[in-house]
Amino acid sequence: MANEFPDNIIIVGAGVFGLSTALAIARRFPSTKVTVIDRCTPPVQDGTSVDTSKILRPDYVDKVYEKLADEAQALIKNDPELQPHYFERGFTFCTDGQDGEMNTLWEQMFDNIKETQPAARWNELKDPESVYRHLHGKNGDPTPTSKLAGPRKWIKGYTSKRCATVNAEGMVKVYYERCCQKHNIDFVVGTPVDRLLYDAYSSVDGVVLEDGRELRAQKTILATGAWSSRLVNLDQQMHANAVGIAYFRLSSEEYEKYKDIPCHTNLVTGVNIFTPLGGYLKILRRTTGLRNTTTLKDPEDFTKTYQASYPLTKLDDPTQTLSADMEQSIREEMREILPQFANHPFAQTKFCWLEQTTNGEFLICPHPKFNNLHLATGGSLHGWKFLPLLGEFVVDSISGTLEDLLVKKWSWESKADSKQNKFGFMTPGPNIVPLPIVRPKPGERTPPIKTQARGATILPNFVGLKFQVHNGKIYNDVTITEAMVGHKLGEFSP
Structure with missing residues (x-):
């Protein structure tokens, strides 16, 4: 039975969950007033949703996500405003071939694509030479083992040709501009939300901003991603982790050579190589997620505090840089798979903050304790690709019309009971604080x-x-x- 839909709603967070939800409400309930709040004007530069590139991959062992990802990718590909930001170059999944959890996952993924996709939509890379030449051309020879820091790690792989790379910032901007055109969507930006506004009966009436302003609504939706732990205690549901990202600036010749390569990932080492966009090659090191452990006021009892990982980005500390060991690990991977970049200076580095649920499933559900509070978060490194569908799921969840299977997958209870992230994603790792500051050597000139x-x-x-x-x-x-x-x-x- 469908629920009565609210007359006014606050959405905290202007990433893909927040913007897509605002648009879905505007389309389906045009009389409902929607207020979207964020500390920055979208596209939010340090938000998880905004990056130079994201990957659209429907290659899931989980059949539910595979079907939804196929549907979402088709919607993006055929959207005339999103299509200019869409590049269908494929995605290559590699492994070191050694026994272990990630190699098992690779085998499951490869078996699945062989069973479900025609041979023309994938190709196998059976040895290190095939993997290397897939990037460099048929005449390329892999780096000799004697020049590597250890055993080879890019041993074999397969390419799914139906995967795509997208300019994430460009697509988020399209969604923001669409929201701005809706008469019933307003934005409040520039001031962060300090806390939720509760009444005497454990109901959420809205939010309080850091400048003291109170904004009220019948329903409040938290689409705050890795920043959620400041507003609601999600310690048993998800954790904020950071991954290190480095960019190489390409010469015009390098860009011309590599602009059409597929994205590559090594499931074992956690290094992703992205299809170049805008003259830059992006390298992401996934593996164990880094934390910024912080003492926060418990949103459910302000007399108490609790420990949680909370994002610390370059908007908070512009001196952030990757640690020496993280830089070294990236360069060691480059020495094997893209040796010409192994000693190139990084044009830019940063940490990308991600919200990771305990089981890799999204968190789209009412809060079990506080009335009128709905959660729309938990992207867990794979939520972005569902951009056109996320808002529809959230509206269905609020309306009480979400498919039973999805209700169960994205429920609060499914996270609390979970012991394992079935997608093999990150587990919380070491702290990144204090972050190192790289200072110039005597006589060395460095850019500001x-x-x-x-x-x-x-x-x-x-x-x-x-x-x-x-x-x-x-x-x-x-x-x-x-x-x-x-x-x-x-x-x-x-």
Whole structure:
């Protein structure tokens, strides 16, 4: 039986879950007022939903996700506004061939594609030479083992030709612009949500912003991803993890050579190589997720605190960089599979924060304790590809019309009872705090740190560093002195 749909709704979070939900409500319930809140104007630069590239892959062992991913990819591919950001280059899944959980997962995935897809839509790479030449051309020879730091890791693989790479930021911008065109969707940006607003009967009436403003609605939807733990205690449901990302700037010749390569992933080492976009080659190191363990007020009892991993991005600390061991591991992988980039300087590095549920399933359900609070989060490294469908699922969940199978998969209870992430994704790893600051060697010239984090507090270890701070129009040069400590970066870039 369908539920009565609210007259007004607050959505906290303007990523793919939040924006797609706002659009689905506007289409299906045009009289419902929707307010979307985020600390930044979409596309939110440090949000999980926004990156240079994301992968659309319908290759699941789980038949439910495979069907939904196929449907979502077709919708994206045939959307005239999204299509310019869509590049169907395929996706190559590799392994080291050694016994273990990830190799077993690879075999299951390969068996599935052989059973369900015609031979023209996939090809097998049976040895290291085939894997290497798939990237470099038929005359390429793999790096000699004597030049590697250890045993070969890119031993075999297969390519699924139906997978695609997308410009994630471009697609999120399209969704944001569509929201702006709807008469019943408003945005409140620039000020983070401080806490949920509760009444005396364990119901959520809306939110309180950090500046003290109260915004009320009949239903509040949390689409806050890795930032959720500040607003609701999800300790038994999901955790915020970070993965390291590095970018290589390509020459025009390099870009021309590699622009059409498929994405590659090594399931064992956790390194992803993305189809180049915009002149840059993106490398992601997945493996064990990094944490930023923080003491937070328990949203359910402000007299208590609890420990949770909470995102720390370059908008918070523009000096962030990858650790030396993370950089070394990326370069060792490059030495085997893309040796010409092994010693190239990184054009940029960052951490991408992801919300990972305990079983890899989304969290789309009412909160079991607080009335009028709905959860739409838990992308778990694979939610992005369902962009056109996520909002429909959330609206169905609120309406009480979501398919029973999906209700069970995305329920609160399914996470609390789970002991294993069936997709083989990350487990929480070491902390990233304090993050190292790389300072120039004597006589070495390094480019300034470019940032839009005007609200970042200048810390003592910033002294001597050079920044380019955006003022809304241009980047201004700022060299940090001791007198600036404690101030905001934006004060020196008017």
